[in-house]
Amino acid sequence: MLRGSIVTVLSTNEQEALKIASMLGKKDRGEERVYYRKIGELVRSILIPDSNSVLDEAIAISISSSFYFKVNNEVTWLDGEKALMLEAAGIPGIVLADDANTFRKYFGELGISKFVDEFREFDVDVSDRGLVYVDRAFNVRGVGVVVLGYALTQVSVHDKFIAYPMNLEVEVRSIQVLDEDQDSVMPGTRVGLALRNVRLEDIEGIQTLVKPGTKFTGSINGFTRFKWSDDAREVHVIFNGIKVMGKIEDNYIVLTRELPVVNGRALIINVNAKPRKPRIMGYATINA
The missing domain is CATH 2.40.30.10 (Translation factors)
Incomplete structure (x- = not known):
C-alpha cells in the first residue's frame, strides 16, 4: 500500500528552493510548485510555497512531515520569520546554512538550530491525523x-x-x-x-x-507565544492546511469557525504585524 512523505522547501531565494526541490524529485506537469518522487511504496511530495505569502508557507508547513530550509550568509528578518514558522510547526528537517556558525548565532535559541546539516535525502512518514x-x-x-x-x-x-x-x-x-x-x-x-x-x-x-464522528471546537485554549511577536487581537489559525480566523482573549483564541479536533499543531499568524517584525505569533498543540 502506498504511503507518503510531504516535504516543504523554504528559502528567501526562490531559485535556491527550486534547486533543492529538483534534487528531491521531478516537477509535476500539472502543478507548478510541486515535485514528486516514487521510491518503492513511498511517494515523496515536495512543496515549494510562494515565499511572498506567509499564509501559503504556513499551509504547506502545516501538512508537511519534514522540511528543508536554505539560509544564505546574509540573514534577513524574513529568514527569521521562516525559522519561527518551522519552530512552530515542530517537525524535523534539514537546515542548509551557508555558514552554520552564523545561523546558530542568530537562531541558537530555537530548536531547529540542531538541524543544521549537509544536503541528504530525508523522508519522514506522515502520522495519522484523521x-x-x-x-x-x-x-x-x-x-x-x-x-x-x-x-x-x-x-x-x-x-x-x-x-x-x-x-x-x-x-x-x-x-x-x-x-x-x-x-x-x-x-x-x-x-x-x-x-x-x-x-x-x-x-x-x-x-x-x-472522518464521521470527529469532534469540533470553537476555541483554542492555551497557546505558546513567541517573545519576538507583536501584540494582536485578530489572527489567522492554520491547522493541517485548514485556515480560519480567530480573536485572542487572554491565553485562548475564539475561532470564527469550528476546527476539527484531530492531531496536529495550529500555527498562529498575525498578518498585520509591524514592518520587519515576524508574523508568526506562536502555536498550539491540538490532540484528538
Whole structure:
C-alpha cells in the first residue's frame, strides 16, 4: 500500500528552493510548485510555497512531515520569520546554512538550530491525523466531482467522510495516485478522490475531509507565544492546511469557525504585524 512523505522547501531565494526541490524529485506537469518522487511504496511530495505569502508557507508547513530550509550568509528578518514558522510547526528537517556558525548565532535559541546539516535525502512518514487536506475540487466528465489533496489519514474506496466546512457527508468512489488507481492509501499520499453523490456546488470552498464522528471546537485554549511577536487581537489559525480566523482573549483564541479536533499543531499568524517584525505569533498543540 502506498504511503507518503510531504516535504516543504523554504528559502528567501526562490531559485535556491527550486534547486533543492529538483534534487528531491521531478516537477509535476500539472502543478507548478510541486515535485514528486516514487521510491518503492513511498511517494515523496515536495512543496515549494510562494515565499511572498506567509499564509501559503504556513499551509504547506502545516501538512508537511519534514522540511528543508536554505539560509544564505546574509540573514534577513524574513529568514527569521521562516525559522519561527518551522519552530512552530515542530517537525524535523534539514537546515542548509551557508555558514552554520552564523545561523546558530542568530537562531541558537530555537530548536531547529540542531538541524543544521549537509544536503541528504530525508523522508519522514506522515502520522495519522484523521483527515484529508483538500486544495482543489472540480468536475471530470464521466467521473463526477473530484478533489485533490493530501491524505493525512488512511483512505480506502467506499470510505465516508464529512466535507468541511459545509458539514456534508461524501463517499469515496475511487482513488488515484500519480494517475494510477488504488484501493487504499496510507497517510502522506497525494491523492485524487472521486466522490459519490455530491455536486461541485455543494462543496464550494471545501478545505478538508474529516472522518464521521470527529469532534469540533470553537476555541483554542492555551497557546505558546513567541517573545519576538507583536501584540494582536485578530489572527489567522492554520491547522493541517485548514485556515480560519480567530480573536485572542487572554491565553485562548475564539475561532470564527469550528476546527476539527484531530492531531496536529495550529500555527498562529498575525498578518498585520509591524514592518520587519515576524508574523508568526506562536502555536498550539491540538490532540484528538
